[in-house]
Amino acid sequence: MDLNYTAEEQKFRDDVRSWLEANVPTDWTGRKAAGASMEEHFGYLRAWQKRVFDGGWAGVSWPREYGGRGANLMQQAIFTEEMARVSAPPLANILGLALIGPTIIAHGTPAQKERFLSKILSADEIWCQGFSEPNAGSDLAALLTEARRDGDHFIVNGQKVWTSYGWAADWCELVVRTDPAVPKHKGLTVLLVDMHSPGVEVRPLRQMTGESEFNEVFFHDVRVPVENVLGAVNDGWNVAIGTLMHERATLGAGLHIIYRRQFQRLVDIARKVERNGAPAASDPVVRQKLAQIYSEIEIMRLNQMRSLSRISQGGAPGPEGSIQKIFWSELNQRFQQVAQEVLGPYAQLDKGSEFAFDDGQWAYTYLRARGNTIEAGTSEIQRNIIGHFVLGLPRSY
Numbered sequence: 335m336d337l338n339y340t341a342e343e344q345k346f347r348d349d350v351r352s353w354l355e356a357n358v359p360t361d362w363t364g365r366k367a368a369g370a371s372m373e374e375h376f377g378y379l380r381a382w383q384k385r386v387f388d389g390g391w392a393g394v395s396w397p398r399e400y401g402g403r404g405a406n407l408m409q410q411a412i413f414t415e416e417m418a419r420v421s422a423p424p425l426a427n428i429l430g431l432a433l434i435g436p437t438i439i440a441h442g443t444p445a446q447k448e449r450f451l452s453k454i455l456s457a458d459e460i461w462c463q464g465f466s467e468p469n470a471g472s473d474l475a476a477l478l479t480e481a482r483r484d485g486d487h488f489i490v491n492g493q494k495v496w497t498s499y500g501w502a503a504d505w506c507e508l509v510v511r512t513d514p515a516v517p518k519h520k521g522l523t524v525l526l527v528d529m530h531s532p533g534v535e536v537r538p539l540r541q542m543t544g545e546s547e548f549n550e551v552f553f554h555d556v557r558v559p560v561e562n563v564l565g566a567v568n569d570g571w572n573v574a575i576g577t578l579m580h581e582r583a584t585l586g587a588g589l590h591i592i593y594r595r596q597f598q599r600l601v602d603i604a605r606k607v608e609r610n611g612a613p614a615a616s617d618p619v620v621r622q623k624l625a626q627i628y629s630e631i632e633i634m635r636l637n638q639m640r641s642l643s644r645i646s647q648g649g650a651p652g653p654e655g656s657i658q659k660i661f662w663s664e665l666n667q668r669f670q671q672v673a674q675e676v677l678g679p680y681a682q683l684d685k686g687s688e689f690a691f692d693d694g695q696w697a698y699t700y701l702r703a704r705g706n707t708i709e710a711g712t713s714e715i716q717r718n719i720i721g722h723f724v725l726g727l728p729r730s731y
């Protein structure tokens with residue numbers, strides 16, 4: 335593949351860069367402001383997405399007819415890189431933009447596209463992904479939340495768990511069982527569920543970072559109109575797999591820039607903190623470890639380019655997205671471990687401590703990285719996918 339940017343791509347980068355220079359908030363510190371509630375923080379991100387939308391940059395790779403910019407995947411990657419380069423805040427409706435909108439574009443009726451897509455882009459409606467259940471995570475098809483047909487509605491009962499942004503969401507892409515009598519993959523349906531419907535109950539789950547990013551969501555006799563079926567009834571497995579492929583292929587995009595910036599900060603810290611009476615940066619073991627992380631971030635960037643080039647040629651993301659997912663999630667854990675070793679006791683200081691580096695972000699990023707190898711499918715599951723669907727090996731289970 336050709337790793338150089340075309341003149342058109344370079345022009346696109348210049349356009350993104352000048353828009354960001356004029357519009358990116360200058361008060362963003364990289365994490366929730368001290369003392370801000372989760373709602374205030376989310377409101378900040380929502381307002382930022384609205385600004386991006388008004389500037390015509392939300393959903394850059396979505397087709398123009400659905401309010402996007404019609405950019406190709408390479409341009410989408412350039413946009414994400416430029417956002418990361420200026421440390422722009424993340425967009426609030428990340429699941430809607432990266433996973434659920436593209437799934438509605440692929441499987442939605444014209445009425446669903448008209449109803450939902452532009453409000454995803456503007457962050458007027460926030461989306462969550464209701465897939466996992468207490469006994470159905472890796473084995474998603476084992477899910478038990480049921481939807482029974484009742485005239486023009488489905489009646490939904492059951493429980494989801496680990497629902498990121500469930501507390502903020504207006505809508506949910508919900509996978510339910512509509513036919514318990516057929517093999518488990520064949521009796522599933524995807525419903526677009528209004529989270530403000532009577533019978534939806536959202537309970538926060540506290541993570542080890544101290545945040546409640548995700549939730550348990552309970553459905554008690556929730557009525558969902560039949561026109562909110564996404565795709566066909568009992569074809570939900572196909573629809574859900576499309577969402578997961580987008581998740582694995584896109585969640586890591588631009589991360590190499592974020593890692594590179596964090597890495598540079600770690601190098602600066604290594605020059606300041608001491609190890610055996612000298613700056614840590616002069617210790618050969620520390621230098622080896624930093625060099626290793628630097629190289630791996632570069633490998634990640636090149637893999638990202640390769641995967642984008644494949645997707646551009648082949649259309650929708652395929653199972654190779656699992657390679658990226660394993661690489662970025664496990665690399666982040668190795669990187670955060672090295673950061674802890676370089677920082678030593680300073681690593682445990684959280685925001686608010688006058689001695690903490692980077693306002694205590696390293697304690698947070700270390701703890702948050704643990705979830706990376708679980709979310710969007712665990713590393714074991716990604717290896718199974720690579721073994722079976724990429725390498726053609728027999729199934730291991």
Ligand SMILES: Cc1cc2nc3c(=O)[nH]c(=O)nc-3n(C[C@H](O)[C@H](O)[C@H](O)COP(=O)(O)OP(=O)(O)OC[C@H]3O[C@@H](n4cnc5c(N)ncnc54)[C@H](O)[C@@H]3O)c2cc1C
Pocket residue numbers: 462463464465466467468469470471472473495496497498499548705706708709710711712713714715718731
């Ligand atoms: C930060 C975060 C955010 C999340 N957000 C969402 C969300 O918004 N919506 C949503 O629906 N879900 C979400 N999840 C849930 C996530 O998708 C599941 O946690 C994940 O799929 C694993 O499922 P599980 O937790 O049930 O673990 P299990 O499936 O019970 O797995 C337990 C262990 O067994 C291993 N294992 C299971 N099956 C196999 C196999 N066949 N071969 C080898 N090893 C196996 C797994 O790798 C794992 O180590 C989130 C999770 C995290 C951590």
